Amino acid sequence: MTDVARLAGVSHQTVSRVLNGHPNVREQTRLRVRAAIAELGYRPNKAARALVTGRSQLIGVVAQNSTLYGPASLLAAFEAAAAEAGFAVSVGRVNVLDRNSISDAVERHRDQRVAGIVVIAPTASANDAVGDVSAGIPLVTVDGDPERSTPLVTVDQAAGAFAATTHLLEAGHRTVWHVSGPSDWFDSLGRIRGWRSALETAGLEVPPVVPADWSAASGYRAGQMLARMPEVTAIFAANDHLALGILRAMSERGRRVPHDVSIVGFDDVPEAAYFIPPLTTIRPDFHAVAKETLELLLAQVGDGDVGAPQRTVAPALVKRDSVAPPAQ
Amino acid sequence: MTDVARLAGVSHQTVSRVLNGHPNVREQTRLRVRAAIAELGYRPNKAARALVTGRSQLIGVVAQNSTLYGPASLLAAFEAAAAEAGFAVSVGRVNVLDRNSISDAVERHRDQRVAGIVVIAPTASANDAVGDVSAGIPLVTVDGDPERSTPLVTVDQAAGAFAATTHLLEAGHRTVWHVSGPSDWFDSLGRIRGWRSALETAGLEVPPVVPADWSAASGYRAGQMLARMPEVTAIFAANDHLALGILRAMSERGRRVPHDVSIVGFDDVPEAAYFIPPLTTIRPDFHAVAKETLELLLAQVGDGDVGAPQRTVAPALVKRDSVAPPAQ
DNA sequence: ACCAGGCGTGTTATCGCTAACATCGAGTTC
DNA sequence: GAACTCGATGTTAGCGATAACACGCCTGGT
Numbered sequence: 252m253t254d255v256a257r258l259a260g261v262s263h264q265t266v267s268r269v270l271n272g273h274p275n276v277r278e279q280t281r282l283r284v285r286a287a288i289a290e291l292g293y294r295p296n297k298a299a300r301a302l303v304t305g306r307s308q309l310i311g312v313v314a315q316n317s318t319l320y321g322p323a324s325l326l327a328a329f330e331a332a333a334a335e336a337g338f339a340v341s342v343g344r345v346n347v348l349d350r351n352s353i354s355d356a357v358e359r360h361r362d363q364r365v366a367g368i369v370v371i372a373p374t375a376s377a378n379d380a381v382g383d384v385s386a387g388i389p390l391v392t393v394d395g396d397p398e399r400s401t402p403l404v405t406v407d408q409a410a411g412a413f414a415a416t417t418h419l420l421e422a423g424h425r426t427v428w429h430v431s432g433p434s435d436w437f438d439s440l441g442r443i444r445g446w447r448s449a450l451e452t453a454g455l456e457v458p459p460v461v462p463a464d465w466s467a468a469s470g471y472r473a474g475q476m477l478a479r480m481p482e483v484t485a486i487f488a489a490n491d492h493l494a495l496g497i498l499r500a501m502s503e504r505g506r507r508v509p510h511d512v513s514i515v516g517f518d519d520v521p522e523a524a525y526f527i528p529p530l531t532t533i534r535p536d537f538h539a540v541a542k543e544t545l546e547l548l549l550a551q552v553g554d555g556d557v558g559a560p561q562r563t564v565a566p567a568l569v570k571r572d573s574v575a576p577p578a579q
Numbered sequence: 580m581t582d583v584a585r586l587a588g589v590s591h592q593t594v595s596r597v598l599n600g601h602p603n604v605r606e607q608t609r610l611r612v613r614a615a616i617a618e619l620g621y622r623p624n625k626a627a628r629a630l631v632t633g634r635s636q637l638i639g640v641v642a643q644n645s646t647l648y649g650p651a652s653l654l655a656a657f658e659a660a661a662a663e664a665g666f667a668v669s670v671g672r673v674n675v676l677d678r679n680s681i682s683d684a685v686e687r688h689r690d691q692r693v694a695g696i697v698v699i700a701p702t703a704s705a706n707d708a709v710g711d712v713s714a715g716i717p718l719v720t721v722d723g724d725p726e727r728s729t730p731l732v733t734v735d736q737a738a739g740a741f742a743a744t745t746h747l748l749e750a751g752h753r754t755v756w757h758v759s760g761p762s763d764w765f766d767s768l769g770r771i772r773g774w775r776s777a778l779e780t781a782g783l784e785v786p787p788v789v790p791a792d793w794s795a796a797s798g799y800r801a802g803q804m805l806a807r808m809p810e811v812t813a814i815f816a817a818n819d820h821l822a823l824g825i826l827r828a829m830s831e832r833g834r835r836v837p838h839d840v841s842i843v844g845f846d847d848v849p850e851a852a853y854f855i856p857p858l859t860t861i862r863p864d865f866h867a868v869a870k871e872t873l874e875l876l877l878a879q880v881g882d883g884d885v886g887a888p889q890r891t892v893a894p895a896l897v898k899r900d901s902v903a904p905p906a907q
Numbered sequence: 908a909c910c911a912g913g914c915g916t917g918t919t920a921t922c923g924c925t926a927a928c929a930t931c932g933a934g935t936t937c
Numbered sequence: 938g939a940a941c942t943c944g945a946t947g948t949t950a951g952c953g954a955t956a957a958c959a960c961g962c963c964t965g966g967t
Binding site: 908910914915916919923924926928929931932933934935936937 | 940943950951952953962
Binding site for chain 1: 635827
């Protein structure tokens with residue numbers, strides 16, 4: 252920086268001012284400084300800046316160490332959004348979403364003087380942990396508890412589930428069964444809520460929830476059971492991989508989809524269009540979630556306080572070939 | 580830090596020595612300092628350390644912005660490995676793997692004074708770009724060009740493809756067709772090489788490569804063509820999603836898998852066991868790749884130079900139900 | 908006894924920036 | 938035209954750590 256200052260014939264402070272877009276710099280000086288920067292190929296040292304300002308251009312993300320489609324897509328989308336806004340993203344993966352791991356990860360990020368922290372907290376335990384650590388640093392929770400009063404962005408799970416269920420009902424089914432995700436995930440709860448609400452709105456009986464985790468394996472097991480029940484003609488699976496497992500169980504039992512059984516998934520994984528048959532599903536808009544998250548985070552950086560705004564992003568129904576009217 | 584020093588009745592330098600495990604500190608002093616640290620809940624400022632040492636405990640990763648299973652898994656595995664070794668990971672996603680984006684991303688990381696950089700460079704263009712920037716900072720390429728003489732870790736694509744093809748031949752097939760990934764990916768080239776080599780080793784004719792990208796959609800298109808060719812009884816798909824698309828095309832044409840056509844994929848995505856039928860595939864060991872990558876990187880941090888070691892990780896064949904002897 | 912040399916510790920300088928204040932000249936205001 | 942304002946710039950003082958050197962003190966060899 253001193254070299255640049257010398258070459259441009261100004262003080263290092265003026266160089267700093269140019270770098271930070273300070274208004275009170277003469278145009279001519281600005282140009283001279285820029286030229287010197289270019290000539291020397293100078294790049295500012297972010298560590299020094301972080302030291303003196305107490306803030307780096309880094310955003311910390313705490314996420315569970317998994318390759319589940321939802322969280323992974325969210326993470327990728329957020330990295331892209333952050334990069335566009337000039338922030339680097341430091342990812343702290345955590346093996347279990349308990350209080351200790353999460354607050355550890357948050358503290359590690361804080362040591363790096365990150366500008367803010369995003370926690371992808373889809374489970375109750377994660378969410379509780381977030382409550383403990385939120386002090387003194389911009390923090391946004393994604394996919395967390397809608398009941399909680401911290402800044403939060405979520406996909407509107409209930410709306411998606413409502414749309415999925417309604418779509419099946421409109422095809423003529425008497426009721427819709429639901430194979431659910433793990434019960435400690437807010438995503439699961441929201442999807443159950445939307446499904447139940449759609450059935451109740453239509454004045455229909457609500458069958459028991461069929462519990463599963465997110466895996467195709469558990470969907471397969473659930474499907475083996477459902478395939479044996481002739482009264483089951485419509486299933487809303489809590490995600491596409493569950494749906495895949497169900498599809499296989501149906502196929503093994505000779506129950507044709509969608510002729511005998513209709514299925515709707517959730518997530519719209521890229522390969523869902525190539526399941527047998529192509530899967531009707533709900534597509535969450537991860538880019539929108541990422542964008543809202545970043546906005547909420549940057550708002551906190553700016554003002555210090557924006558209350559506790561919560562934003563939800565509505566997902567869309569994607570119609571393919573796994574839904575048909577029930578056989579007579 | 581000054582507060583800690585005062586509380587422990589030592590100088591700040593001694594605190595620093597305790598923090599860094601310097602040998603020449605009396606045991607009693609060390610304990611006193613540790614007690615003071617604990618009491619005050621002191622945590623060192625990484626930005627300050629990065630400034631004075633010129634190195635942070637951060638590793639930069641440059642990866643393409645995609646949710647493709649391979650790269651995404653690699654990234655997750657690397658983050659886990661790095662976290663275990665006490666490093667944070669800053670991810671710089673890039674939309675296209677060309678020279679500009681990559682060297683930009685690398686420079687941004689360099690500005691953060693990262694300890695080292697990992698580039699996931701599965702395409703030729705990415706690989707060329709890496710050549711330009713490697714100066715002056717530990718850098719490891721993952722999934723890059725095996726021909727290149729930079730530090731590199733890759734999955735042994737050719738060995739996996741060889742195993743897949745041989746497995747099909749051993750089931751009794753006369754030859755094996757290959758649906759390949761994009762031709763600018765080293766992964767594709769390696770898989771083609773292994774497949775070809777297995778056929779040539781067995782003294783068999785090599786059918787033309789069926790080109791595709793990595794998507795289920797393109798696998799479906801390739802499958803539509805192959806399904807029309809009765810002489811095709813065995814297919815090695817360059818990844819599992821291609822295989823999924825092929826499965827659907829076969830199913831639509833009434834060609835049964837594995838009775839009429841056998842298929843082997845590559846990647847072992849979690850849901851591959853729930854395709855119809857469960858897919859025989861090749862499982863790369865991403866954790867091993869991550870571990871080797873980190874080792875190679877840290878070796879460079881230590882010595883400054885470790886030559887240009889290259890490591891490959893052998894993948895494993897996972898047998899399921901998509902391979903059978905050809906119909907008579 | 909004396910001195911070299913290690914050990915434990917403190918002192919000072921420094922990393923590369925930004926914040927805060929100081930300075931200085933050129934209008935403006937009355 | 939004296940005082941005041943303000944814009945453009947320079948000067949100085951940190952941010953919180955580590956590096957390098959300095960300094961006693963103890964030990965052991967001669």
